[in-house]
Amino acid sequence: MTIRKGRNRRVSAPASVPHRPHLLAWLKDPANAAAYVEAAIDEGDPAGLLQALRNVAEARGGISRIAEKTGLNREALYRTLSKRGNPQLKSLSAILDATGLRLSVTPATRKAA
Numbered sequence: 098m099t100i101r102k103g104r105n106r107r108v109s110a111p112a113s114v115p116h117r118p119h120l121l122a123w124l125k126d127p128a129n130a131a132a133y134v135e136a137a138i139d140e141g142d143p144a145g146l147l148q149a150l151r152n153v154a155e156a157r158g159g160i161s162r163i164a165e166k167t168g169l170n171r172e173a174l175y176r177t178l179s180k181r182g183n184p185q186l187k188s189l190s191a192i193l194d195a196t197g198l199r200l201s202v203t204p205a206t207r208k209a210a
Contacts, residue, residue, distance in 0.1 A: 124156035127197045134198060144180045150192060151178045157196045166195035 124130045130153045137149035154163045160178075164171040169188065177184045177192075184192070193199055 120152060121156040124153050130156065130196065131198055134193075143183075147178050147180065147182050147184075150196075153196050153198070154178065154192065163192060163195045167191040 124133060134146070134149050134153060137146045140146075151160075154160055154174075157163070158166075160174055161171055163169075164174045167174070167188075169177070169191065174192070176182060177188055190200060
């Protein structure tokens with residue numbers, strides 16, 4: 098991209114840096130992956146949660162590797178983690194286990210009234 102600055106003077110804009118490789122590298126750390134998925138849960142958007150799980154799965158070896166570890170069919174796993182996916186608790190637990198995470202329950206913080 099070229100930006101015009103002043104009279105007939107052109108300055109090139111810096112090239113953008115793709116964030117995905119950095120995100121996937123960051124998600125290799127189990128603590129980061131857990132915080133990422135927890136933040137997605139806090140958002141309350143099921144599609145966002147499934148996207149977060151797909152990103153964690155990709156970072157932790159890819160969908161094929163997660164499919165092998167869970168015993169789930171790769172195509173079924175892709176469908177489960179799609180925007181319209183609706184994983185059963187058994188599948189969700191298997192996916193989390195295969196990515197080095199687990200499901201837990203904590204008391205909800207109450208909002209001030």
